[in-house]
Amino acid sequence: MNDKKEGTVSQKSAISICWLRRDLRLEDNAALYYALKGEYPVLVLFIFDKNILDRLPKNDARVTFIYKTLEHIKKELQEKGSDLLITYGKPEAVWPDILKEYDVAAVYANHDYEPYARERDDNMAEFLTSEKIAFKTYKDQVIFEKGEILKADKSPYTVFTPFYKQWQAKLNDFYTKTYPTKKYFRNLFQTRKLNIPLLKEMGFDKSDCKFPVLNYKSKLGDYAKERDYPALDGTTHIGLHLRFGTLSIRKAVQDAIDAQSNVWLSELAWREFYMMIIWHFPYAATDSFKKQYDKIKWRNDEAEFKTWCEGNTGYPLVDAGMRQMNETGWMHNRVRMVVASFLSKHLLIDWRWGEAYFAEKLLDYEMASNVGGWQWAAGSGNDAAPYFRVFNPELQTKRFDPKFEYIKHWVPEFGTKKYAQPIVEHTFARERILKVFKEALNS
Numbered sequence: 001m002n003d004k005k006e007g008t009v010s011q012k013s014a015i016s017i018c019w020l021r022r023d024l025r026l027e028d029n030a031a032l033y034y035a036l037k038g039e040y041p042v043l044v045l046f047i048f049d050k051n052i053l054d055r056l057p058k059n060d061a062r063v064t065f066i067y068k069t070l071e072h073i074k075k076e077l078q079e080k081g082s083d084l085l086i087t088y089g090k091p092e093a094v095w096p097d098i099l100k101e102y103d104v105a106a107v108y109a110n111h112d113y114e115p116y117a118r119e120r121d122d123n124m125a126e127f128l129t130s131e132k133i134a135f136k137t138y139k140d141q142v143i144f145e146k147g148e149i150l151k152a153d154k155s156p157y158t159v160f161t162p163f164y165k166q167w168q169a170k171l172n173d174f175y176t177k178t179y180p181t182k183k184y185f186r187n188l189f190q191t192r193k194l195n196i197p198l199l200k201e202m203g204f205d206k207s208d209c210k211f212p213v214l215n216y217k218s219k220l221g222d223y224a225k226e227r228d229y230p231a232l233d234g235t236t237h238i239g240l241h242l243r244f245g246t247l248s249i250r251k252a253v254q255d256a257i258d259a260q261s262n263v264w265l266s267e268l269a270w271r272e273f274y275m276m277i278i279w280h281f282p283y284a285a286t287d288s289f290k291k292q293y294d295k296i297k298w299r300n301d302e303a304e305f306k307t308w309c310e311g312n313t314g315y316p317l318v319d320a321g322m323r324q325m326n327e328t329g330w331m332h333n334r335v336r337m338v339v340a341s342f343l344s345k346h347l348l349i350d351w352r353w354g355e356a357y358f359a360e361k362l363l364d365y366e367m368a369s370n371v372g373g374w375q376w377a378a379g380s381g382n383d384a385a386p387y388f389r390v391f392n393p394e395l396q397t398k399r400f401d402p403k404f405e406y407i408k409h410w411v412p413e414f415g416t417k418k419y420a421q422p423i424v425e426h427t428f429a430r431e432r433i434l435k436v437f438k439e440a441l442n443s
Contacts, residue, residue: 239364293380340377
């Protein structure tokens, strides 16, 4: 066995593997840092997971984003005499092949909190342990995880404000300190260039979607003042980068602190709150967090759902948001709340239908936050508004897009005879939802 300090070239020398999933960066990466400080040279791996990809449309732009990011990482590693091993398949089928090719002593990865990821990692831990290979995992995509923020009785918080108070109280420089991976790049496994599967071979088309760039620091000074106005470019657009780990959460939080942007800091904490809800209450990924809400008798009118998806409801703020998402893969945060409330309350369509549509369309889709946001809008989730509080799209427009700038951009026929008539009348819809929800919640 060669010592890692001497540089290893034989594939049959013992190595460690750092398995990237939703942490697509080399800098400030917890698992990579610990792998590089370990006993063996480190080969970095990414698996295009068929269990996930098989559920996606072939033109899914997120796959192109991942692919481009991996190409960049691959180039970085090649400049250091190493490479990125990229495979395609189901992890349970891919790993036995990897073990035939390489003498793997240890596997390093970062935690993921979603139900599928937990099941995958439990299975992989069992398999690797049976092969006498250590599977070491670390916290990376959140500041605090699992049991780090709990009530005095050790139960998880289910309301954001007390969670956030403890989150803030516990936050210090230690938790935002970056992992200095670059200091240990000499311990990367030295290898020949490795092939990469083509997008077409995996059944995907290359997307020409414009992905958001990381220039969020310039937004932080005015974030609290501008974030709710969809006509302004006042939000940070970092959701995609946090979702796939091209931005470290530690850097984002430190930048929020440095800019004294407490509102943005609280938004980052909301993301962690929802992740911990999914961790502690995995049923909430598919069922109402407040279980009595599963008794609601949804109308689930397919024609009305299609009209909502296409942005033709006759409610201009709702339609503008849906068209923005359909065209760009992104929707303004304030408008997301309005369209979600409209679907679940005005149209009485199950929030899961809307959540699934967002999952298909949003570049920055993250299960915990998306499910949490939809359940908040429907009233069935954590910290949700009471069921009798129904967003009025017209009042939201007057408050946040009073000059119709956002609306006119995305709904050019607004104000003309070509624009759709309202699909439902607001007062009627509100009375209907109150009756249906009251019957379900009191049964």
